[in-house]
Amino acid sequence: MYSSELIKGTLKTIILKLLSDNDKMYGYEITHKVKELTGGKIQLTEGALYPTLHALEAQGILSTDVVNVGNRIRKYYSVTPSGKKVATEKVNEFSEFLDTMIFLLDLQPKVG
Amino acid sequence: MYSSELIKGTLKTIILKLLSDNDKMYGYEITHKVKELTGGKIQLTEGALYPTLHALEAQGILSTDVVNVGNRIRKYYSVTPSGKKVATEKVNEFSEFLDTMIFLLDLQPKVG
DNA sequence: AATAATACATAATTTTCTTAGGTATATAAA
């Protein structure tokens, strides 16, 4: 688990990347997917996640589809057509930022 | 210039890396060095820098040496012996975080 | 029956940064 300081500012980028790749996901699913993919090193908190999802929806970047699963609701989020562009830009900007930080901190990243 | 959101949480790491490599630097020098090294993509603001330097000093991670240059003062910061360990840990943690983000966002970093 | 997991949400507080200002000296340009 990384110090929360490090993860600051990455939430929107992570959400938009996952939703770009997965067509539709719901909040609870996002937190678990991120935890799984990072081996528990990044754990999104609901207090940060839900307000961010709501904000992205209000900005027209995400759209929602509320589904009933038994007696429980599940709110699926998808990237809107106009949101796709924003998502790509966010990820690209983060990628450039990483390159800058790798240079600045003189790091040797593992290449996948 | 990256969106400020992206840079959030990286200030301490940047400061500690620069001071680890450069023995001693003063605040104004740090902002200019970072701007120079990143081609203007990262510009530290004084309102963020100085309080952080003061906090790191209060924590015993940095020590200061005030020098008179003409009639002006210049406050040099250095990493203390015990601070060296903190600095290394910070940079290492950031390095691991980068690897995690590269995997999570499916990025291909430039290798230096 | 009690606990954990699923699934949503908000509100108070804290952390961190931005914006905007303040002080003062030295240098370059108009």
Next chain:
DNA sequence: TTTATATACCTAAGAAAATTATGTATTATT
């Protein structure tokens, strides 16, 4: 010579983003 720019420190009010702590409710497991 006055004005602007650069050097060099600093703080305080406010905004932004996250944490922590709750709250509601259903479903599955022990």
